[in-house]
Amino acid sequence: MCHNLAGLGVFEKDEEGNAVKRIFYVNEKLFKASYHGRVACTGCHQDVKDIPHTDVKKVDCSSSCHMTDPSDNSEFTHKRMAQDLKNSVHGKKGGEHDEDLPECKDCHNNKPYQITVKQSLQTMNFLKVCLECHQSEEWAERFYEHTFYRASIRRSSKDIVALCSRCHADQEMMQKHDLDVVMGFEDTFHGKAIQYGDEDVANCLNCHAPYAMDYSPHRIGSEETPGSAVHPDNKLATCQQSGCHADATEKFASQGKVHPSSYTFSKASTASNDEREFQQWVIYLITLVYKILIAVIVGFFVLHRILDLLAARREKKRLGEV
Numbered sequence: 001m002c003h004n005l006a007g008l009g010v011f012e013k014d015e016e017g018n019a020v021k022r023i024f025y026v027n028e029k030l031f032k033a034s035y036h037g038r039v040a041c042t043g044c045h046q047d048v049k050d051i052p053h054t055d056v057k058k059v060d061c062s063s064s065c066h067m068t069d070p071s072d073n074s075e076f077t078h079k080r081m082a083q084d085l086k087n088s089v090h091g092k093k094g095g096e097h098d099e100d101l102p103e104c105k106d107c108h109n110n111k112p113y114q115i116t117v118k119q120s121l122q123t124m125n126f127l128k129v130c131l132e133c134h135q136s137e138e139w140a141e142r143f144y145e146h147t148f149y150r151a152s153i154r155r156s157s158k159d160i161v162a163l164c165s166r167c168h169a170d171q172e173m174m175q176k177h178d179l180d181v182v183m184g185f186e187d188t189f190h191g192k193a194i195q196y197g198d199e200d201v202a203n204c205l206n207c208h209a210p211y212a213m214d215y216s217p218h219r220i221g222s223e224e225t226p227g228s229a230v231h232p233d234n235k236l237a238t239c240q241q242s243g244c245h246a247d248a249t250e251k252f253a254s255q256g257k258v259h260p261s262s263y264t265f266s267k268a269s270t271a272s273n274d275e276r277e278f279q280q281w282v283i284y285l286i287t288l289v290y291k292i293l294i295a296v297i298v299g300f301f302v303l304h305r306i307l308d309l310l311a312a313r314r315e316k317k318r319l320g321e322v
């Protein structure tokens with residue numbers, strides 16, 4: 001009744017003293033069509049007991065939301081994902097920069113999935129098959145969409161790359177964690193193909209947490225985590241999964257670094273900031289020399305071509321043809 005009012009919100013001051021608006025409006029139609037459209041508001045906002053309410057706490061995604069899992073009537077919860085995340089590289093709390101670690105809401109929003117699913121499933125409408133047996137269209141539609149949505153790939157490879165790159169291409173953040181910056185992914189073979197819309201090549205998750213090998217985005221490990229998909233013992237299997245590089249050899253899987261530009265800020269290199277600056281300066285210089293070389297060579301050819309054309313014209317004129 002209240003949150004239905006478009007524009008509902010308050011003005012507050014942020015840390016710098018600027019006025020910012022916090023929006024309390026919830027679009028009912030979009031909310032109902034979202035992942036969580038069937039969860040009651042108080043299923044997540046559990047401390048809201050009275051109306052009006054103040055000081056509502058942040059939502060804890062690992063609490064149970066008063067829904068039942070129809071497969072065994074247990075209380076439904078995302079505890080398993082929270083536990084997995086806590087044990088993964090993204091859950092290593094206690095460091096100096098814990099605020100950089102991704103939490104549920106960094107990677108997930110409450111997308112209105114049923115709307116998108118409806119569009120993409122229109123071409124293969126098996127709902128009609130369900131309706132041959134099941135009487136209620138609304139009921140059948142809900143299960144049909146749920147099943148198909150969950151069984152298909154949701155984020156495109158481009159979206160996954162953008163999601164992970166938000167932090168992993170952030171030089172400053174990665175240096176704080178002593179990690180290589182994943183720069184230039186778009187220049188790799190996989191990255192290029194993804195930019196052209198190819199969904200069959202590997203995105204970050206296909207190598208770091210492939211569902212096909214029983215990993216999940218919440219169970220990402222590092223190179224050093226035994227059992228992780230990028231641990232040296234498992235790299236071959238990761239390349240070979242899903243028929244990708246089915247005939248890959250041990251040599252193929254172990255040669256070189258997968259992420260090409262790690263030379264700039266390598267964790268392995270103990271280079272000091274001065275040395276890094278020097279390395280970058282050398283790279284800059286080589287790039288500059290190449291650029292000048294290319295400009296001079298191409299420029300020379302263009303000039304040569306123009307002079308050649310002029311000469312041909314002059315010759316024709318001399319012979320009285322023009």
Ligand code: HEC
Pocket residue numbers: 003022023024025026031036039040041042043044045057058059105
């Ligand atoms: C699946 C869980 C979930 C459900 C269901 C849900 N919310 Fe939320 N809501 C959140 C999360 C997460 C946030 C982000 C703030 C936070 O972390 O607590 C949020 C934020 C909000 C905010 C903004 C609060 C602020 O401080 O800016 C309002 C208002 C709100 N929800 C109202 C509602 C209403 C009304 C409903 C029911 C129609 C609802 N929510 C259902 C999870 C949920």
Ligand code: HEC
Pocket residue numbers: 061062078081082083085090102103104105106107108153154155216217218
């Ligand atoms: C590093 C990013 C990241 C974080 C952090 C994260 N997730 Fe996910 N999660 C994903 C991705 C990617 C998927 C795959 C589905 C997709 O493509 O949208 C996924 C899938 C899911 C699914 C669907 C089941 C599945 O495996 O496909 C649920 C439920 C889920 N996440 C809940 C959570 C909860 C709860 C948290 C916090 C405890 C969390 N996630 C934290 C990235 C993340």
Ligand code: HEC
Pocket residue numbers: 126127129130131132133134140143144147
């Ligand atoms: C040939 C007839 C038939 C078709 C076609 C069919 N169903 Fe069913 N479905 C049934 C029967 C009968 C049951 C109940 C028996 C059972 O639980 O095994 C059932 C059970 C279900 C249930 C479990 C309900 C519960 O609460 O236990 C779901 C969900 C479901 N069907 C969804 C679908 C969807 C979605 C489609 C279309 C992709 C579909 N069905 C197509 C006959 C059919």
Ligand code: HEC
Pocket residue numbers: 089090092095100101102103106107160163164165166167168177179204205208217220221222223224
């Ligand atoms: C909100 C920022 C953020 C997002 C989004 C994020 N990460 Fe991370 N990731 C981190 C931080 C911070 C660390 C370092 C944790 C530590 O201090 O050990 C890390 C660590 C890692 C590591 C371990 C590196 C090592 O060798 O220790 C891998 C692999 C990784 N992330 C992959 C991914 C993938 C794949 C995605 C996309 C699904 C992703 N990350 C999304 C912030 C993020």
Ligand code: HEC
Pocket residue numbers: 161164165168178179180181182185190202203204205206207208223230235256257258259267
């Ligand atoms: C083709 C497979 C593949 C793809 C695609 C891939 N990675 Fe990796 N990644 C690896 C492997 C394997 C390693 C371990 C180091 C090595 O062997 O080169 C690694 C290492 C890492 C590390 C650790 C760096 C460190 O300091 O040790 C991070 C962080 C990371 N990847 C993030 C990402 C992100 C983000 C993406 C997507 C933009 C991505 N990866 C795409 C295979 C891949």
